[in-house]
Amino acid sequence: MNGAIEFLLEMISDQLSLSNGSKDVLTQNLNQYLPELYRYSVSIMNVVVKPIAYSILGFLLLLELQSLAQRFHSSSSNGFGLEPFIPLFLKIGICTLVMRYLPIFLQAIMEIGIRITQGIADLGIDASNNQSIDISSAMETVSELNFFSRMVLLIVLLIPLLISLITNILVKVMVFMRFLELYVYLCISPMPISTLPSAEISQIGKNFFKLFIAAALQGVLLFIVLSFYPILVNSAFSLGVNQGVIEIASAIIGNCIALGFCLFYTGRWSKSIATAA
Incomplete structure (x- = not known):
């Protein structure tokens, strides 16, 4: 019985420390996290999406030139210089270079x-x-309990262990979803960027950059949250004579739930910082 309780405490301690290395991948770029998926995303972008984006860019260029021609036609000015075309050509050049x-x-x-x-x-x-x-201190306290109390303790510890396991899975899922979002953005990126030279729909390209910056910034916020969590756990939990098992289990479950909410909110926080829709 004591061995099973000690094993559960070690499992809970290991899960709460987030020692599975999930946050370390947040220091990787797209070509380092999943190289095969990165190459496939770049292929989709270059072979499929980019030719369509160049067609959209050419069509928008014609619309902008038509708009300039109409303005000159309705203008009473006798001069016809190249000054109005320079900003348009600069935007087209920069957009083509970026693409x-x-x-x-x-x-x-x-x-x-x-x-x-x-x-x-x-x-x-x-x-x-x-x-x-503190497992050693915990086992000293456990050794003083009777058989029935140790049985209850064993059952109660299963709940925070399950919650902590679910939290670790959630961490991995959130990190993967963030990278997957970036790979999807990479695939379709030429299309929204091709709208930047247009005065009417350039907001599409600007908003895309905001969303991409927000997704990149989410990695920073995820890393900060995951760095905070073990420190908060270490300062908050100790199993000793002044704390009951129910209080400790409740604290563990509460912190795991709080971590889950923080992970979900990192996306909203990053978009708020980047002022992305």
């Missing part, structure tokens, strides 16, 4: 968030090597 080297530009945006994440990791604030539960 040609699009993976590099998007990777550069991600690299800013990765540098911030790596800087946070290099600070050395790491609670993963510290046990969130």
Whole structure:
């Protein structure tokens, strides 16, 4: 019985420390996380989406030229210089340059968030090597309990263990979904970017950049939340004579639920920071 209780405490401690390395992948770029998926996404972008985007760009260029021609036709000015065309040609040139080297530009945006994440990791604030539960002290307390009390303790500890396991799975899912969102953005990126030269629908391209920046920034927020969590756990939980099992189990479950909500809210926080719709 004591061995089973000690095993459960070690499992809970290991799960609460988030020692599975999920947050370490947040320091990786798209071509490092899943290289095969990155190459496939780039192929979709170059072979399928980019030719359509160039067609959209050419069509928008014709519309802008038509708009300029109509303005000149209705203008009473006798002069006909190239000055009004210069901003349009500059926008077309910059947009074409960005679309040609699009993976590099998007990777550069991600690299800013990765540098911030790596800087946070290099600070050395790491609670993963510290046990969130003092198991030796816990077992001394457990040895003083009768058989029935130890049986109840064993059953009660199964609940926070299950919740902590679910939380660790949720962490992995959230990290994967964030990368998957970035891969999808990479595939279709030429189409929204091709709208940037248009005065009427350029908001589509601007909003895409905001969404991509928000998705990249979400990695920073996820890393911060996952870095905070073991430290909060270590400072909050101890199994001793002054705490009952129910209080400890409730604290563990409550912190796991709070972590889950924080993980979901990182997407909303990042979009709020990037002012993305």
